[in-house]
Amino acid sequence: MQKLFPLMAVALLLLFGCNNNNQPAADANTETATPATTPTDSPSVEDVKDDGATAMPAQVFDDESLRPVTGANVTAIESGRTIATGSTNANGFYSLSNLVSGRTYTYTCAKTGYIEGSKTAVYEGDNSLPWFAMKKR
Numbered sequence: 001m002q003k004l005f006p007l008m009a010v011a012l013l014l015l016f017g018c019n020n021n022n023q024p025a026a027d028a029n030t031e032t033a034t035p036a037t038t039p040t041d042s043p044s045v046e047d048v049k050d051d052g053a054t055a056m057p058a059q060v061f062d063d064e065s066l067r068p069v070t071g072a073n074v075t076a077i078e079s080g081r082t083i084a085t086g087s088t089n090a091n092g093f094y095s096l097s098n099l100v101s102g103r104t105y106t107y108t109c110a111k112t113g114y115i116e117g118s119k120t121a122v123y124e125g126d127n128s129l130p131w132f133a134m135k136k137r
Contacts, residue, residue: 058129059092060109062136068092069134072111076123078103099123113137 060072074094076084083105084096099105101124109117109132119130 057093057127058095058131060088060094060111060132060134061092063133064136069111069114069132072109072114072132072134074129074132075108075110076105077108078105094129096129101125107132109134 058074060069060074061067062069068088068091070088070090070092072088072092072094074086074088074096075082076096076099084098086094086096088094102122104120104122106118106120107130111134114134114136117132117134119132121128121130123129
């Protein structure tokens with residue numbers, strides 16, 4: 001009987017299957033729906049610090065569709081002076097140069113058809129620039 005138990009267990013697994021999850025077998029003629037996805041490399045809630053800075057490359061995206069906003073102008077301002085400007089690429093990413101680590105800047109983001117955004121954050125390197133979720137007018 002002890003030698004039959006492992007054989008019976010294997011037979012039961014083969015008969016009832018493992019990891020079936022009560023799902024019917026896929027039919028070769030059945031099309032499956034592709035789930036909707038959000039843009040890749042978009043910041044998630046977990047990635048965003050309280051000041052809007054991320055541990056990811058800085059990105060500007062549409063608040064409703066979550067799609068990247070191309071051609072948005074981002075400006076870093078310190079004491080009323082423009083220190084750096086940049087524009088978003090096709091994926092909504094931007095970078096700014098000539099910023100000094102440890103300094104606080106006010107960042108503005110503008111594009112025709114959207115409400116201008118503004119955030120104040122301490123610059124801690126390229127991966128600390130704030131992201132912007134822009135709302136359409």
